[in-house]
Amino acid sequence: EYLEEHGKCVDNIVPQQSTIPHAGRGAFATRVIPKGGLVAPAPLVHIADKSKANMYATKKSPNGNITRDEEKVVHKQIILNYCFGHPNSTLLLFPYSSNVVYINHHSTEYNAKLRWTNDFDFYHHKDWLEKSVDFLEDQWTAGLMLEYVATRDIQPGEEVFIDYGEEWQKAWDEHVKKWEP
Numbered sequence: 001e002y003l004e005e006h007g008k009c010v011d012n013i014v015p016q017q018s019t020i021p022h023a024g025r026g027a028f029a030t031r032v033i034p035k036g037g038l039v040a041p042a043p044l045v046h047i048a049d050k051s052k053a054n055m056y057a058t059k060k061s062p063n064g065n066i067t068r069d070e071e072k073v074v075h076k077q078i079i080l081n082y083c084f085g086h087p088n089s090t091l092l093l094f095p096y097s098s099n100v101v102y103i104n105h106h107s108t109e110y111n112a113k114l115r116w117t118n119d120f121d122f123y124h125h126k127d128w129l130e131k132s133v134d135f136l137e138d139q140w141t142a143g144l145m146l147e148y149v150a151t152r153d154i155q156p157g158e159e160v161f162i163d164y165g166e167e168w169q170k171a172w173d174e175h176v177k178k179w180e181p
Contacts, residue, residue: 008041008120008147015102019159026159027102039103039112039148039160042095043123046144048137050085050092053077084114084146087167091133093144100148106161107169111154113162117145 012033018026033039047053057072082101083092095101103112117124124145128136154160 009038010040010098012038013040013099013102013160015099016159018102018104020104020106023104025102026104026161027099029154029156029158029160031156033150033154035150035152037150039150039154040097040100041117041120042097042100042114042146042148043142044084044093044144044146045096045142046136046139047083047092047094048133049090050080050083051090053080053083053092089133091136093146095146096142103148103160103162105164105168105172107163107166110161110163111150111152111158112148112160113151114146115149117147120145 012030013027014030015025016028018024020026027040029039053076054073055075055077056068056070057074058066059069061067079094080092083094085092116126116129118126123143125143128139128143148160148162
């Protein structure tokens, strides 16, 4: 009874093979999710310094040890594919809810969107949205939460999509153009 009144359902989606060619897995509805209904909650781990996801070239130190060369960023950690951030901020937000990492991008056929949760105060501290990155860096617990919400009725077995945005699409198109097997 308590869970029905105060909980958030995490089994509305399950991973299966995506309908998007070469996308790998996608998230699929397990039941009807009505327009405006919760697809999945997404508590967030906040990463105050996105440079922590940098991967560096290596070099030999004066004593012969192999160390990272912090002047040569060669790649980014794959976790960035699953984070939310802004180019003008060092902050990254990583959703760690069950199966939300399988929600793929579709710029025209999306059926869900993201929003800040508004009814889960013990887990989502709304006042943190007005705090600085330095404040978040000092917090040792998660305190922010997003929700994936249906923008129309979603049927059982239907893949769930969100629009990742134009910037993501441009970056993806550039990656595909440069990628070599």
